Amino acid sequence: AQSVAQPEDQVNVAEGNPLTVKCTYSVSGNPYLFWYVQYPNRGLQFLLKYITGDNLVKGSYGFEAEFNKSQTSFHLKKPSALVSDSALYFCAVRDSGHNTDKLIFGTGTRLQVFP
């Protein structure tokens, strides 16, 4: 079965420093991987996705993610964190096949950016 794991419940970083939010995956076949962000009292918003091609994927709000097949990882990164980046981040993998097509989400990582 497809799955993703987010090993950190919370990541703390100072404003202006680079940030990394970790995600590892387990899939059969080629992975379709996603990152979503959830701000307080809001729904999830799509940030970026990896389907195929370049291992470095660029997304919204200056975020990027690096797909690493050998390490089965898809870590979310940003060169310089902002206080407004503080939110809950979810990694997800697509599980598709005969009569099924859905996203499987990780447990989420809370990012706290301090001024």
Add this chain to the structure above:
Amino acid sequence: DADVTQTPRNRITKTGKRIMLECSQTKGHDRMYWYRQDPGLGLRLIYYSFDVKDINKGEISDGYSVSRQAQAKFSLSLESAIPNQTALYFCATSDLHTGLNTGELFFGEGSRLTVL
């Protein structure tokens, strides 16, 4: 106006009551989903629908039922609510027919349900 609208946004109810959460979308998408969010557990899939004639159970469907009344409407019911169904519920949509369909989901703002 939001593309995916959930009602109610907040609801407090008592054990044993029947509750319906409604979702409507203006994106014209075929696929609709209901997820539940609990702290530390992420989002778990309850039910999903590929069109009005297709309903599929997710990983935690027990205690829930759904109805796809039209392409744009997908409702979630709790026939007899219990306290461990207290959670934040999200509706989401996805588009089957675009050539670049990659499974991306579009979410509503969520419905917070508290069962006392």
